[in-house]
Amino acid sequence: MSDLRELYQELIVDHNRRPRNYGVLPSANRRADGHNPLCGDRVTVYAIVNGDVIEDLRFEGAGCAISTASASLMTAAVKGKTLAQAHALFEDFHLLVTGQAEGPALEERVGKLAVLAGVREFPSRVKCATLAWHTLENGLRGEAAPVTTE
Ligand code: ZN
DSSP, X not given: OHHHHXXXXXXXXXHHHSOTTBSOOXXXXXXXXXXXXXXXXXXXXXXXXXXXXXXXXXXXXXXXXXXXXXXXXXXXXXXXXXXXXXXXXXXXXXXXXXXXXOSHHHHHHHGGGGGGGGGGGOHXXXXXXXXXXXXXXXXXXXXXXXXXXO
């Protein structure tokens, strides 16, 4: 288990240092800003939605390692998915990081996002891990108001 934890930790460090899909997406047709005042994390999520498929997405922002790694992992996980698939994935991810559910079946559904399961032991970090997701959901709904986790 400690080896697994180390691996998970490495993935979080890696995604924090070299975030995937980072930057502005000029042709985005969805966009939302998110803010986690508890930690000071800020994120902007850009997406290109065509029909019900999220064809591309990127993010930019500044925050703690957990929020940046989570946003990076989210963009990699959601790209190419349908809106319904992305929403279902967020529901599973939310269950995982809040500790409302666990187990191999859930971890298989969330894939690499499982590296963030450890935040369930740190309730104040759950908002760091879910900020990008709440922001994405807000952007996909086309709501203009900034997201806050408060
Ligand atoms: Zn944070």
